Amino acid sequence: MSAGGVGPWVGELPDDPHYDPELLAAGDTRNVIDRYRYWSMEAIVADLDEHRHPFHVAIENWQHDMNIGSIVRSANAFAADTVHIIGRRRWNKRGAMVTDRYQHVSNHPDVASFAAFARGAGLPIIAIDNVPGSVLIETFALPVRCVLLFGQEGPGLSPEALAVADAVVEISQFGSTRSINASAAAAVAMHAWILQHVPFGPKAARP
Incomplete structure (x- = not known):
């Protein structure tokens, strides 16, 4: 390239x-x-x-989190179907590096409207957060069609978002920090979906 x-x-x-x-x-x-x-x-x-792959990505946007742009960029890299912004329509696009021009992005004013969309589209909501009761993403069978739901840097997912999730999974960590950066977590989760659902053979040259 x-x-x-x-x-x-x-x-x-x-x-x-x-x-x-x-x-x-x-x-x-x-x-x-x-x-x-x-x-x-x-x-x-x-x-x-x-x-595009049949998984979607959703992000809560209550605090104008700068990580949202980076998550959109990763969604583009992994060919996610659509990115759903929950909350404020305006979001910090700096980290997207213009990839939002090529990535479908939709807005939902609140968690309830997002959940209604997901239910209507037949998309299980898979929340990503290290909260009590969550299961390891490394041992969880991610649905082929689903929406991966992420929260804000710091507070994580809101109680409303966790309540509408069909499953809550966390990424295994082995160090002293309580959590990893939100955009890094999103990239790890998207790649976990790729590893489970995209067949890989010998590396072929890009067309």
């Missing part, structure tokens, strides 16, 4: 509709994999929609 981007297209211009004429002319410095170089944002989103 070319981390610094690429300059203007060299040679005969492609006629593939995926490509953005402005990017072909000016170059592409976006944080996208090489497969999507010079593609329009709309074309990238449409292609991602063809192979």
Whole structure:
């Protein structure tokens, strides 16, 4: 992957509709994999929609937590179906590194409306928090279709969120700290879903 981007297209211009004429002319410095170089944002989103995974991610947003952007970025990296922001519609996008343009993001004003959506969509709510009664994510069979629910940095999930969860799981820790960073926990949980549900063979080169 070319981390610094690429300059203007060299040679005969492609006629593939995926490509953005402005990017072909000016170059592409976006944080996208090489497969999507010079593609329009709309074309990238449409292609991602063809192979998004069936798990969703939900985050409570009561304190304008800076971790939310990083969680959205991880959701994009793991091709989550949709990220659901519970609470304030406005959220700190700095950590998303513009990945929110390619990731479906939905808002729910409160836990009750989010829970109603999840029930209607047939998505079990799997809360991630190290509270009494939680089970280890390493030993838990994550549903293929589900929504992984995360709380705020510090207080964790609200009592209302824990009450609507179908299961509460925690990530094993072995040091002295009580908890790990919220965005790190989200990335670990998403990858746990990937390990359980995505088949892996010999590493193949990216197209």
